[in-house]
Amino acid sequence: MGYRGRFFRRALALLGLGLILAAPAQAKLQVLASIKPLALIAQEVAGDQARVDTLLPITASPHDYPLKMSDHKRLRAADLVLWIGPEMESFLARPLSSLPADKLITSYQLAGLNWPEEVQEDGHHHTNHVHLGKDPHLWLDPRNAILIAQALAERLAQLQPASAAQFRANAQRFAASVQQLDQQLAAQLAPVKDVGFAVYHEGYGHFVGRYDLHQVAYVTYSPERRPGAKHLQELREILAKEGECLFMEPYYKVQGMEEMATSLNLRIGLLDPIGGQQVSSYQQLLQQLSESFLTCLADRRNR
Ligand SMILES: [Zn+2]
Known part of the structure; x- marks a missing residue:
C-alpha cells in the first residue's frame, strides 16, 4: 500500500x-x-x-x-x-x-x-x-x-x-x-357530581363531561376576553341559585370575582388546564385537576 x-x-x-x-x-x-x-x-x-x-x-x-x-x-x-x-x-x-x-x-x-x-x-x-x-x-x-x-x-x-x-x-x-x-377519577369524583360550580374560562367541558360534573356557568368564554356586565350579572344569579364553588386560573384575573364569591358564600378553587411547572406527566395533570375539583366541591358545610 x-x-x-x-x-x-x-x-x-x-x-x-x-x-x-x-x-x-x-x-x-x-x-x-x-x-x-x-x-x-x-x-x-x-x-x-x-x-x-x-x-x-x-x-x-x-x-x-x-x-x-x-x-x-x-x-x-x-x-x-x-x-x-x-x-x-x-x-x-x-x-x-x-x-x-x-x-x-x-x-x-x-x-x-x-x-x-x-x-x-x-x-x-x-x-x-x-x-x-x-x-x-x-x-x-x-x-x-x-x-x-x-x-x-x-x-x-x-x-x-x-x-x-x-x-x-x-x-x-x-x-x-x-x-x-x-376509572379512579370517575370513582373519586362521583360523590361531588351534583355540586354546582363556575369555571373561570369555558375550557373544561371535556373533563366536566367525562366525569359528569355540574358546571353551571363560566366567568369568561376565552381567558383574554373580558366578560360583559350583563354576563357577570347572569353569573351572579346562577351562582346564587346553585353554585358552591368558583374556580379561578393561575394566570388570569377578572376584577371583582373574589368579592362575588365572598358575598355569595362560595368557596374559591384554582384550576390549571395546562399543568404548572411541577406537573411532569399527563396523569399528574389529570390527578391535579381532579384534586382541585374535589377540594372545592367536597366538604359542603365546612366553610
Ligand atoms: Zn382555553
Missing part, C-alpha cells in the same frame, strides 16, 4: 469517526408539541427514542401567543409538530400551513375523538352562550389523550421504523395507565 492508499484509509477512518460522533445528535427524532399537555403525552410515546420539546411557555395563553423568530425556526427544524388545531392555537395556523402534511399532527382532526355532549336547557344545565365549534381543550378527556398517543406512535413509527415496536408499546402502556386513572 502506497502513501496515497494509507492517506485515504486514514481519511476514511476519520470520516467514519466523525459520522459516529455526529450520529447521536442527528438520529434523534425531534417532536415539537405546541402546548405542555401535548408534550406530556408525546413524552410517553417517544420514550428515549425521540426528543420532545414544548413550543409555548406554560404561562402563555394557548389561545393567543405572539410567535417569535426563534419559534418559527423551531417549527421548521422539528421532524414532527403536534398541535391541537386552529380552533385552539389560531396563531399557529399560518406558520404551520407551509409545513408538509406528514410533519404535522392536528389533534382536533383525529378520527374517533370524544366530544362533550351538548347540554340541554333542561333546568339543570345552562346553555346561555353560543358554542363556537367544539371545545378544543380535548386533552382533558383521557380517552382523547390515548387517541393522540396512538396517532403519534403510528407517525413516529413511519418516521423511524427501527423504533416502531417501541413507540407502539409505549403508547399501549400509556393507554393502560390512563384507562386505569380514568
